[in-house]
Amino acid sequence: MIILLRIFTYVFLIIGFTGTDITVAMANCDSNSLGVSRTMRVNTNGGLRVGLVQYADTLALRDHEVVLTFDDGPIGHATQRVLDTLADECTRATFFVVGNMARAHPEQLRAMYRAGHTIAAHSNRHPMNMNRMSQARAQREIDAGFESINTALGSLGQAAPFFRYPGLAHSTSMNNWLATRNIGIFSADVMGDDWRRISSNEILRRTMRRLNQRGRGIILLHDIHNKTASMLPALLRQLKDEGFRVVHIVPTNGRFRLANETGQIPADQGFSR
Ligand SMILES: [Zn+2]
Incomplete structure (x- = not known):
């Protein structure tokens, strides 16, 4: 009986590990x-800086591969529309979550996590001047952001060791400090400009134009805007129609469980807070 149970467990594990999208497929x-x-398992040990908007490097994406990222939520209605659209297309994104927003909408954050999206950090209160703050204050802001997210996630899991500066306002000293914490810094390759006063159509047009110029990349959008939520179905359809493929990024370090999988990504190497 024990042996049978063990075989069953192994089979279940194998299905869980190889069939990342089995649950979605259903x-x-x-x-x-x-x-x-x-x-894509992204190793942030020793630091990582990606995103051609600011840095010389980006993720090792192949031609016509994209990573979808959404900042500033969760906020409620607009975030829910984004989550529903991603679910409709059976795809996954990375959410750069603001700590205060996670505390305000913990259930939504947990739903985001359970849906298999990667939860990353975007500071605690979204200050736009982290490049000009004292190092001590900026560090507290980042630590508090991760802490708020992890508190909201509770026993479900933890944020990935991925960080994006509010307003992309980085500084060399903070970049170096994040590297010592094994936290990866994510800028972007393709900006949707959805924080500007432009229409849904214009967000879609700019995103696709810039993406086609680069041929691949990390796309930055915001899940707090209804106009972004409104254009997202069209963007995802256009990506599909034009042969783009979505890559889901997860950390190799840190404790992080893929939702709907029985297994846990191994190795707690070094990401300690
Ligand atoms: Zn932001």
Whole structure:
């Protein structure tokens, strides 16, 4: 009986590990869905700086691969519309969450996590001047952001060791400090400009134009804006129609469980807070 149970467990584990999108597949996903083409495990040990808007490097994406990222939430209605659209297309994103927002909407954050999205950090109160703050204050802001997210997630899991500066306002000293904490810094390759006073159509147009110029990249959008939520179905359809594929990024270090999987990504190497 014990042996049978063990075999069953192994089979279950194998299905869990190899079939990342099995649960999603049961939710009416088919070849017409945008889906997730692959999961990229990103190692942030010793630091990482990616995003061609600011840095010389970006993630090792192949031609026509994109990483979807959303900042500033969770906020409630607009975030829910974004989550629903991602679910409709059976795809996954990375959410750079503000600590205060996580505390205000813990249930939504947990739903985001359970849906398999990567939860990353975007400070605690979203100060736009982290590049001009004292180092001590900036560090507290980042620590508090991770802490708020992890408190809201509770026993479900933890934030990935991925960080994006509010307003992308980085400084060399903070970049160096984040590297000592094994936290990766994510800028962007393609900006949607959805924080500007432009229409949904214009957000879509700029995003696709810039993406086509680069051919691949980390796309930065905001889940707090209804106009972003409104244009997202069209963006995901256009990505699919133009042959783009979504890569889901997860950390190799830190404790992080993929939702809907029985397994946990191994190795708690070094990411300690
Ligand atoms: Zn932001």
